[in-house]
Amino acid sequence: MRIVARMLETMRVKTVGWVRANVFLWGALCAVAVVVAAQTQSSEVTITPAIVVAGSPELIRVSVPASKVEGEWMGHKIEFFRTKDGSAWLALAGVDVEGAVGAFTLRIHLKTAGGETRDLSETVEIHAAHYRTETLNVEPKFVEPGPEELKQIEAEVALKEKVFGASAAEPEWSGDFIAPVRAQPTDSFGVRRTFNGKLASVHKGMDFRAASGTPVHAANSGVVVLARPLYYEGNCVVIDHGLGLFTISMHLSRIDVHEGERVVKGQRLGLSGATGRVTGPHLHWAVRWQGAYLDPAKLLKMKLTTVH
Ligand SMILES: [Zn+2]
Numbered sequence: 001m002r003i004v005a006r007m008l009e010t011m012r013v014k015t016v017g018w019v020r021a022n023v024f025l026w027g028a029l030c031a032v033a034v035v036v037a038a039q040t041q042s043s044e045v046t047i048t049p050a051i052v053v054a055g056s057p058e059l060i061r062v063s064v065p066a067s068k069v070e071g072e073w074m075g076h077k078i079e080f081f082r083t084k085d086g087s088a089w090l091a092l093a094g095v096d097v098e099g100a101v102g103a104f105t106l107r108i109h110l111k112t113a114g115g116e117t118r119d120l121s122e123t124v125e126i127h128a129a130h131y132r133t134e135t136l137n138v139e140p141k142f143v144e145p146g147p148e149e150l151k152q153i154e155a156e157v158a159l160k161e162k163v164f165g166a167s168a169a170e171p172e173w174s175g176d177f178i179a180p181v182r183a184q185p186t187d188s189f190g191v192r193r194t195f196n197g198k199l200a201s202v203h204k205g206m207d208f209r210a211a212s213g214t215p216v217h218a219a220n221s222g223v224v225v226l227a228r229p230l231y232y233e234g235n236c237v238v239i240d241h242g243l244g245l246f247t248i249s250m251h252l253s254r255i256d257v258h259e260g261e262r263v264v265k266g267q268r269l270g271l272s273g274a275t276g277r278v279t280g281p282h283l284h285w286a287v288r289w290q291g292a293y294l295d296p297a298k299l300l301k302m303k304l305t306t307v308h
Contacts, residue, residue, distance in 0.1 A: 045108060045120050049298070053129040055097035055190050057287065057294040059302060062089040062120065066110040073106050074099065076290045079243040081171055083307050090307055092171075092245055096292035097190045098202055101128045131190030135197065142232065142277040143196045149231065156230050163226045164288065168242035173220035175305040178265060180219050180249060181272060181283050183210035189295045204293035205248070205286030210272040212253050212281040218263040219247050219285075219300075227255050227269075233284075234276025237269045244290040251276050251284055 048059045062069050062080065069089040071078030080089040089110075108120040145153060179185065191203040210216075218239055225246070226238035235252035253273025257263060274281040287294045 045106075045122060047106070047124065048302075051127060052095060052124055053127045054095050054099045054101055055129050055131075055293070055295045057092060057094040057289065057299045057302065059304075059307075060091045060093055060106070062108060062110065063087070064089075064110060064118070064120070065113055067113055068111040069108065070110070071106065071108045074104055076292075081243070081308065092243070092289065094289045094292050094294040095126055097129075097131075097204055097295070099126065099292065101126045129190060131192060131202075133192040133194075135194045136279055137196055138277055138279060140196065143199045145231075153231050160226075163238060164246065164291065166225075167240050167244045167246070168223065170242050171245075171308055172222040172240065172242040173245070173304075174265070174308060175220075176303065177219045177247075177299050178217070179208075179300060180247070180269075180285050181208045181210045181214055181216050183208040183214055183272075183283065185297065189297065205250070205284045206296040208272075208283040208285060210281065210283045212271070212273045214272040214283070216249050216252060216269050216272050216283055218265055218267045218269055220265045222247075222263060224257045224259055224261045224263055224269075227257050227259050227261075229275065232277045234278065235270065235273065236276075239263060239269075246288045248286040248288065249283060250286070251278050251282065
């Protein structure tokens with residue numbers, strides 16, 4: 001749509017002073033824009049946000065009375081659940097911040113109440129997101145860990161694989177996700193970072209400027225599946241919100257929940273701090289869906305109160 005808008009802008013400039021032609025062109029191009037939009041989104045399947053970029057969470061809605069809906073997206077199985085009023089099926093999915101761009105098939109198959117099967121698959125264009133780059137300096141042990149530290153890091157990689165490998169079979173969340181901390185968020189998701197001039201990595205979460213000791217809350221309901229200190233993450237709390245969706249709070253100075261504990265939206269998880277690989281106190285907050293890291297700011301903007 002942005003391209004169409006740019007086209008419109010160009011056409012408009014070229015037809016300045018020629019009002020009738022201008023009006024005609026606007027009308028014609030708007031009609032083209034409507035057709036383009038209709039082609040990318042059928043009324044039976046909607047994807048929000050409609051412009052899909054690397055790193056964005058997506059709410060997929062299938063508005064067809066069905067007894068079962070199955071989906072697949074970029075190698076991920078999509079788990080659908082019914083809306084509150086039972087009129088549609090929904091799934092929260094997304095595209096990893098480092099995911100590929102281009103045209104991909106969103107496969108959706110459903111079974112109607114009458115037992116008939118339907119294929120609602122469609123092509124979705126994933127656009128490149130333009131994230132910033134920055135350089136940071138941290139303690140050398142976080143860029144070139146020693147043999148003992150490497151052992152610890154390896155063990156934690158295995159632990160995290162296990163933790164993220166399982167998720168509740170139903171959505172544990174309800175309504176909108178809320179910001180985990182009362183502090184200023186930064187535009188830090190997706191930033192390409194170089195640590196100490198050597199290590200390059202992508203920032204897969206959102207940093208909040210929280211002073212040490214600021215209460216950190218559960219952004220939505222779920223189950224605490226990890227609550228312990230880790231090498232890079234520092235004191236870390238992971239909440240499973242079901243169907244492969246997790247939120248992760250890092251660098252805490254204190255943890256107030258335990259693994260296996262069920263938490264409700266707004267419940268205190270601990271206090272923010274500066275543990276692990278940091279340049280100073282802040283809350284690093286990440287959103288993960290089936291291994292893909294998604295933009296937390298976009299999840300917080302999603303209107304979910306009426307859907308589940
Ligand atoms: Zn961070």
